[in-house]
Amino acid sequence: MKRLTCLIAVLVFGTAVTFSQVSDEAKKDIKNAAAARGLNAADADQAVRAFVRLAEKGMNEGQARNMVKLALQEGKNGADIERVASAVSETYEKSGHAKDLASIAELCLKARISAENCERIMLATRYSLEKDASAKQVRILAEEMVRSGIDTEGLQAAIRATGDIVEKGDSPVEARLQVSRAALSGLQEGLKGKKLADRIQEQVQLREQTRERTRERLQTGAWEGNQEQYQQRREGQSRLQVRQGQQNGSGDISRPGDQGNGSRGR
Numbered sequence: 001m002k003r004l005t006c007l008i009a010v011l012v013f014g015t016a017v018t019f020s021q022v023s024d025e026a027k028k029d030i031k032n033a034a035a036a037r038g039l040n041a042a043d044a045d046q047a048v049r050a051f052v053r054l055a056e057k058g059m060n061e062g063q064a065r066n067m068v069k070l071a072l073q074e075g076k077n078g079a080d081i082e083r084v085a086s087a088v089s090e091t092y093e094k095s096g097h098a099k100d101l102a103s104i105a106e107l108c109l110k111a112r113i114s115a116e117n118c119e120r121i122m123l124a125t126r127y128s129l130e131k132d133a134s135a136k137q138v139r140i141l142a143e144e145m146v147r148s149g150i151d152t153e154g155l156q157a158a159i160r161a162t163g164d165i166v167e168k169g170d171s172p173v174e175a176r177l178q179v180s181r182a183a184l185s186g187l188q189e190g191l192k193g194k195k196l197a198d199r200i201q202e203q204v205q206l207r208e209q210t211r212e213r214t215r216e217r218l219q220t221g222a223w224e225g226n227q228e229q230y231q232q233r234r235e236g237q238s239r240l241q242v243r244q245g246q247q248n249g250s251g252d253i254s255r256p257g258d259q260g261n262g263s264r265g266r
Contacts, residue, residue, distance in 0.1 A: 026051060026065045033072045046078025047071075050085035057089040063102045070109050080115035084108075087122035094126060097135035101125065104142050117152040124156040128163030134172035138162060141176045148187055150196070157197035158183050164204045168211060178203055 027048050034044035047068055054064035067088070071081045088105045092098050104125060108118040121142075128138055138159055145155050158179050165175035182203035186196045 023052075023055070023061065026061060029065065030068055030072075033069050034078075037072050037075075039072070039077065043078030047081050050078075050081045053082075054085050054089050054092075057093050059089065059092055059098045059102065063098060067102055067105055067109075070106055074109045074112060076109070076115060083115045084118045084122075087119040091122050091126040091129070095129040095135070097129070100135035100139040103139050107139075107142055107146055111146050113152055120156055121152065121159065124159040128159050128166075131163035131167040132172075133163040133166045133175065137172040137176040141180060144180055145183060148184060150183060150187060151192055153193045154183060154186075154191075154196040154200065157200045161200050161204050165207055168208055170207070178207060 030047050030051050031044045034047050039047075050071075051064050051068045054067065055061050064085075068081060068085065071084060076084070084105060088101055092101050095101075101122070105118065105122065108121055113121070125135075125138055125142075129135060141158060141162060142155065145158055150158070161179045161182075162172070162175045165178060166172055170178070179200060182200050183196065186199035191199055
């Protein structure tokens with residue numbers, strides 16, 4: 001009976017047991033990676049906590065493990081890893097899209113971007129996603145910008161601008177293309193930092209001005225079209241009234257009553 005009870009427990013809770021075993025294996029793997037890098041036990045524990053945080057927030061365990069190990073490989077200490085993991089997990093919790101977020105974080109880590117700036121880039125990503133930008137398009141933009149040598153301030157501005165343009169009504173793809181063109185143009189001119197960020201923001205404002213002019217033209221065109229239709233109706237009514245008046249005039253000569261009255265008068 002006892003053996004049967006144990007067997008039932010394994011069948012019912014098998015998934016949980018397996019998950020726990022996999023998690024323990026992943027924790028051990030991360031600790032080993034931290035030790036191989038020469039980090040102390042405190043840093044190793046922080047790296048493990050970062051992994052657990054990502055997994056508990058719902059990120060795929062494999063993605064969480066890879067991200068933490070990559071951070072270790074790129075020279076991040078325990079505190080830095082926890083900081084990046086916290087930013088990623090909070091963004092994931094609010095917007096989902098774990099795969100794209102993990103890719104953006106890994107992109108920052110591979111580019112040797114500081115933990116502080118990784119956090120800022122993730123905050124910019126969250127800002128953009130909250131304005132209905134596409135996580136995929138933000139990831140593509142980030143990859144393109146990093147390949148082009150953009151600095152972190154410019155990258156943050158580009159990601160935020162994508163969300164701003166989507167919020168105004170453009171598609172996520174079109175928003176990415178507009179921001180990319182503005183950023184690459186600024187890079188070619190040698191702009192960096194705030195100057196590049198300002199150039200990107202100018203694109204947002206220019207797009208809004210273009211959209212406003214289009215709205216005005218459409219509204220003006222609609223008003224003029226309504227006026228023209230009104231005038232055409234008025235002219236049509238006037239012509240109809242003239243024709244009716246002419247017909248009524250002819251009828252007055254030939255009406256029987258009028259003919260009789262005319263005879264009596266003669």
